[in-house]
Amino acid sequence: MKMGLFDKAPPLENPTHESSERLLAEEEGTLWTGNETSAPTCNSFAVCLFRASALILVFLVGALFGFQWRGDLDGLCSQHVSQYSTIIKEVGIQYSLQEFNGSLLKENIFRQDAGPDVDAAWESLGVNYRSVRIPPEDAEQSGLAADQVKINAKYGGGFPANVEGLHHLHCLNLLRQSLYYNYDYYHAKGEGPFTNNDYIVRLHVSHCLDIIRQELMCSVDSGVLGQVWIYPENPEPYVDFNTKHRCKNFDAVRRWAEKNQLPQDPPADFLQPPSEGDRIYSRMP
Ligand SMILES: *[C@@H]1O[C@H](CO)[C@@H](O)[C@H](O)[C@H]1NC(C)=O
Numbered sequence: 001m002k003m004g005l006f007d008k009a010p011p012l013e014n015p016t017h018e019s020s021e022r023l024l025a026e027e028e029g030t031l032w033t034g035n036e037t038s039a040p041t042c043n044s045f046a047v048c049l050f051r052a053s054a055l056i057l058v059f060l061v062g063a064l065f066g067f068q069w070r071g072d073l074d075g076l077c078s079q080h081v082s083q084y085s086t087i088i089k090e091v092g093i094q095y096s097l098q099e100f101n102g103s104l105l106k107e108n109i110f111r112q113d114a115g116p117d118v119d120a121a122w123e124s125l126g127v128n129y130r131s132v133r134i135p136p137e138d139a140e141q142s143g144l145a146a147d148q149v150k151i152n153a154k155y156g157g158g159f160p161a162n163v164e165g166l167h168h169l170h171c172l173n174l175l176r177q178s179l180y181y182n183y184d185y186y187h188a189k190g191e192g193p194f195t196n197n198d199y200i201v202r203l204h205v206s207h208c209l210d211i212i213r214q215e216l217m218c219s220v221d222s223g224v225l226g227q228v229w230i231y232p233e234n235p236e237p238y239v240d241f242n243t244k245h246r247c248k249n250f251d252a253v254r255r256w257a258e259k260n261q262l263p264q265d266p267p268a269d270f271l272q273p274p275s276e277g278d279r280i281y282s283r284m285p
Contacts, residue, residue: 078248085142086134087163091256095246102241114177114185125254127170128192131160132260147278151262155270163257165250168215171208178205221245 078093087093101108112118133151134142135158144159151158174193177186178201186194193204223243229235263270274280 083143083164084138085161085163086132086138087253087256089138091249091252094249094252096249097244098247099242099244102243104241114182118176122169122173122176125169125173126163126166126257127173129163129166129257130261130264131162132257133158133262134161145279147275150272152269152272155267160262160271163253165253166257168212171211174205174208175212 074094075088075092077095079088082088082093109118109121112121133156134144139146139148139159142161144161148159151160176182177194187201193201196204223245225239225241225243227237228240230238
């Protein structure tokens with residue numbers, strides 16, 4: 001007779017139920033009554049020394065592994081909380097302590113009124129970099145679907161993509177350019193986002209505002225802002241915005257994105273046309 005995979009096994013002649021129960025009772029008894037023959041003993045100096053050494057060895061090996069792991073805690077943490085991408089693999093995320101420049105009155109280059117200097121400062125952050133290439137083997141893990149836009153195989157293949165963090169900065173830069181006291185300057189210049197008509201500029205600005213809102217909420221900063229006293233003659237409390245933060249290695253990410261930009265003037269057939277069955281949306285998603 002053949003037995004199917006899910007057929008019930010025939011009952012055993014001598015069920016082990018009873019004997020296993022007895023075994024358990026015996027074991028418990030040994031544990032709790034300190035049976036002389038089987039309880040752990042340390043009855044000679046040599047045995048004691050051996051056991052102590054073994055314990056210490058296990059502890060040391062554990063500690064060694066522990067310290068080894070500490071070395072890559074940054075990588076471990078970033079991989080746990082960030083979307084994977086080629087950046088994680090090729091740049092390697094590291095954290096370092098940085099103090100924010102939170103002064104209300106002390107301006108820096110990023111806060112200046114519209115002009116070439118402040119534009120150059122923002123430009124240097126990589127806000128206008130071209131797309132990079134995500135190799136096919138990283139695509140799925142990086143959240144890219146197989147039917148998304150691809151680069152033609154004869155130009156190296158892979159998927160064109162933009163670094164999210166740099167897009168957020170691009171957006172913040174557009175908000176800066178759209179500030180009531182900067183808007184006229186950039187509108188008159190008519191470059192970048194301002195090449196579009198006013199209606200589209202407006203949608204671009206509110207798109208950017210909302211992306212930054214979602215990003216800030218997504219990674220809500222659980223730190224706190226304390227208060228300091230100002231004005232010795234007549235002390236008043238004031239919020240101290242110069243707080244310390246564990247920051248990712250932004251500049252390494254920026255350099256990678258800069259170096260890996262796709263060509264400035266790609267040939268007409270740079271992108272692979274959509275294949276049979278690839279999703280094509282009827283409107284902007
Ligand atoms: C704050 O400003 C100083 C001096 O300009 C600069 O070196 C530092 O990187 C700034 N900190 C941050 C977090 O941007």
